[in-house]
Amino acid sequence: MEAIINWVVGVVDKLGYTGIVLGMFLESSCFPFPSEVIMIPAGYLAHEGKMNLWLAVAMGIIGSWLGALFNYYLALWLGRPLLLKWGKYLFIDEQKFEKGERFFQRHGEIGTFTARLIPVVRQYISLPAGLVRMNMARFLFYTGLGAGIWVTILAWIGYVAGQNQELIHKYSREATIAAIAGCAVLIAVYVWIHRRRKAREESR
Numbered sequence: 001m002e003a004i005i006n007w008v009v010g011v012v013d014k015l016g017y018t019g020i021v022l023g024m025f026l027e028s029s030c031f032p033f034p035s036e037v038i039m040i041p042a043g044y045l046a047h048e049g050k051m052n053l054w055l056a057v058a059m060g061i062i063g064s065w066l067g068a069l070f071n072y073y074l075a076l077w078l079g080r081p082l083l084l085k086w087g088k089y090l091f092i093d094e095q096k097f098e099k100g101e102r103f104f105q106r107h108g109e110i111g112t113f114t115a116r117l118i119p120v121v122r123q124y125i126s127l128p129a130g131l132v133r134m135n136m137a138r139f140l141f142y143t144g145l146g147a148g149i150w151v152t153i154l155a156w157i158g159y160v161a162g163q164n165q166e167l168i169h170k171y172s173r174e175a176t177i178a179a180i181a182g183c184a185v186l187i188a189v190y191v192w193i194h195r196r197r198k199a200r201e202e203s204r
Contacts, residue, residue, distance in 0.1 A: 020056055021063040028067025028123060036172055039151045043158020053155060060151035061144055068126040068143045075130030104132040109142050110190050114183040116146025119176060
């Protein structure tokens with residue numbers, strides 16, 4: 001891990017902000033490339049005075065947007081036609097697809113936002129968004145919001161921990177646990193509010 005981080009630090013240092021955008025593009029698309037190995041070294045370079053911390057965060061968000069858009073349009077152009085054509089073999093007919101589409105259109109914001117804070121899931125949440133043609137403005141807003149929080153946390157870890165592997169591991173683990181717990185609470189509150197609102201509407 002230390003060797004990988006040292007290599008990435010060198011790459012990001014050489015490519016600068018372009019390296020952050022490229023790395024986060026890969027992380028947000030279908031490629032298994034963790035954001036930790038991009039944003040933590042970027043935070044370290046900011047601590048060393050070789051980068052501006054907030055500009056590095058901005059480049060991380062831009063890269064996340066680009067990767068998310070790649071997945072979105074991949075699902076829109078390829079996934080949707082294939083699913084409608086072959087979904088019957090997976091017991092997904094057009095009626096079920098349209099039902100899922102309506103569900104994601106109503107609740108896609110909370111899913112898109114929270115998924116950006118959860119490992120593994122964050123790379124793939126753009127696929128269902130593309131499948132159901134989620135509103136682009138809302139998709140970009142909630143993707144940017146979730147990605148912005150996560151890349152800021154990672155950059156801060158790199159800025160504070162430097163190249164101390166024990167601290168990086170400790171802070172990363174704590175940040176992941178806190179993010180998952182926070183998402184669980186947020187989703188629970190969202191469901192509670194939604195059910196109360198639905199109950200009020202039905203009682204009228």
